[in-house]
Amino acid sequence: MNLQEIDSAKITILVDNITDRLLPSSSLVKRPPLVSNHKISRGPIAEHGFSIILEISYTHRNTVKRNKFLFDTGVSKDGIVNNSDVLGINLADIETIILSHGHFDHISGLISTLKRIKKPIEIIVHPEAFLRRWLVYPNGNRARMDLLNEREILQAGGIIRKIDKISFLPRSENKIKKKRSKMINKRVIITGAIPRVTDFEKGFPLQYKEEKNESDLVPDPLVKDDQALIMNVRKKGLIILTGCGHAGIINTIKFAKKVTDVRKIYCVIGGFHLSGHGYEESIPLTISELKREDPQYVVPCHCTGWKAANEIINKMPGKFIQPSVGSTFCF
Template identity: 40%
Template sequence: MKENNQLLQVDEVKITILMDNTIDAFMTGNEIVHRFNMSKAPLTTKDGFSTLIAEHGFSAIIQIKCGERQETILLDTGVSSNGILHNIDTLGINVNDIKAIVLSHGHIDHTMGLPSLIEKLDSSQVPIIFHPDAFLDRKLIMPGGYEVDVSAPKLNVLQQKKIDLVAKADPTLLVDNMVLVSGEIARTTDFETGFPVHYTKRDGRWENDPLVKDDQCVIINVRGKGLVVITGCCHSGLINTINYAQKLTNCQQVYAVLGGFHLTGGTFEKIIPITIDELKKSGQPI
């Protein structure tokens, strides 16, 4: 890992969604999007479980190719203790190919698969990159008044010799400068104001924390195409995230943006039109 932002242009990136909120087993693919091949595996296993499962949360394997080099990193780990491991097995992915783990932010639906994943890793030291706020206690106070604990697993559960916990708010280059982790994303638009029901515990006191400052994205620059930006929850806002990725890399061309956008529900649906307008203005494909 280096401290500067000299992100390399790579030849190819392949992103495998390990976990998402829903799954449609019969969706068809095309030359860019490849679906899980149902002819190679039944829809359910003998014990009745789905071959691939969905759950509230996100996780993606990112494979990057540059010349002879091919590296794999993992972004986020879903909400259940073994959901991503189930899908990793089904997809035939070797967890020990993972060279680094990035946490988009410290919410339960992106981090709870981490302890069981670490168990599966062999003894080589894998860095886990996250913002210093990510392991603070978090909760939501919903409009009905009830509270939901959305904290990540406790940090002491993760402290093992085979992983290297890297807490930083600045950008981080990974796998020989082929991947850039944004670090804390600058909030520059006036309509992306965060998650109003979100609270963080600092120094023993709960405080309203709509900005979720630990939110970060993964950026790859594909030669001849442009930036590929992968978000976890995108609490920073989609346009803030894209703007910041462009600023960090000095590259305006955006080829793809994917991941969680956090644009559902009454608070967020009203900013969908302006988000789409802003995307169109800059010619950025979704």
Template identity: 35%
Template sequence: MCTEPGSAADVLTAAPRPAPGAAVDPIALEPVDEVRITTLVDNSFDALLTGDERVTRPGTGAARVDAPQFENGTTTVGLVAEHGFAALVTVRRGERETTLLFDTGLSPTAMVTNADRLGVDLSGVQGVVLSHGHFDHAGGLAGLAGRRGTRALPMVVHPLVWTRRRLRIPGRDDAELPTLSKRALTGEGFEVIERREPSLLVDGCVLITGEVDRTTEFERGMPPAHQAWSGSEWRHDPLVKDDQALVVHVRGRGLVVLTGCGHAGVVNIVRHAQRLTGVGRLHALLGGLHLSGPAFEPVIAPTVAAMTELGPELVVSGHCTGWRAQHALAAALPDAWVPSSSGSGYRLTGLGTTA
């Protein structure tokens, strides 16, 4: 893991290296007319953010709650922010729409609370995708279980999503992370689908990447403090192999890539999606990029350089991206970057598509 800042020569040496040749198993990702992504949970909520033709913001008055200290006994509230991520993804082809849930946040209540305040009916969700097994992306499954009704709900995960993990930080007590229980999820009626390989959902128009090829020199994963249980001992777990992303091809625009934490490295993820689909243009990137903290700061400069070269029209970097990387992305991509916030919605339409 990188722990020291790199020189300019180091950055040049670590420039992204696309994997040579076409994908062994190319994916025929069907284009969609529209994709709408609502961030149900993120690390921040800013009620003063304004929207535009691509972005909607809930504002300060998302809902009213009881508050006896006010004259009329109520007050307006915004949305819950926590160290976690959850997004609602709706894709449209022609007149047909399908809605998926990508991650569920940290706590059992934040996602469902925000959905209620936004007027989102989670019972209409037709499937769940987990980006990886870390608890800040799966905690809201408990709240979702009570909202889906009696029907089974498909859930796409990587087989390593059940891995036991811990943080062993010098000077602190070892902290084992909450581990997902397959037995508990199936008992709640989730239909768990384990896939290492890429998966096509929604009649071939939503791609789940599966394991991501690691082709850059600089995206080396988690530091030594992040460990996994091998069955006999704790070992450094730098790669978080269960990390996967959701990809949609917006007609005539290019790929929309949604990440949870981006543990595989956002440049690796985008290039993997491009190679799998044969679509070279990145239209939008949303989600966590895991560039926060001293261990990841050396990765910021080459990541921003690669993203500038890719030239997306929209970048919504949230969750674990970190403030230094946010500032760098905002400076390098001022027309594309917009701040993330719980409750924000993003609407991306294909060329020639009517609303």
């Protein structure tokens, strides 16, 4: 695919597992201040979920253009709204919402977000994100995962667009009527389902799906709706943005390089799902392959976990950047 270059990207973490009020700003990342007007400022909250705002800037016909997207909506109903208020972010400026997949820690703030936006807005999502899913543990414990509710989304002003294969991100204008936009933004790729080529990235083995009812569960470890965003920053290389990375961060990188024919990886940012029993075992191979891919920067968020992050710090010195809620990465 002919992915057009962008001049820059700003990525602001709205929801993540970590917040650290003491992190200093740098030329690459702006941290929210601890002190404002001689007082300790109100800080954002952390939770086991993920959401970011992506703003891209590019030049078109000698004019600088900008687009702003929301990628995922966190795990709680109001966490994303709370943090956007604390950080002074106007959610109504968002043009399109993209969901990385249908798990509860990425979708639960969607309705509150739509109500705050107060205008029709497109939601890009893989069709399998609407499956009825369960967590089933080896000891027999199980729990139904929260679902995306199409009716609620539509009533709250969402315009659902289901995309099941790689494509450029559909571009919606601020004024959307009930028909779908036919315009596309050739500067952002949404991967759709990502091919699985490694033998150590196992998806999500705890996941089952309902066939007919809750008594008829079948293994569904691949999380086929897991998708990522890809951008190409001029003179720097690819930015790859993941939600949980259930497809595997190495699979995702390999796919991004293949479809764009760009070899240089500038930054990999998002969840790599390497935390917890059944996933930590793949950390050594994953970090070894990540080191071979040689991104300039790695920002391991959300479900990556402390052990994997620590391994990145040790094995890839100078490449790790600490994520924290409220941080804005300027690439």
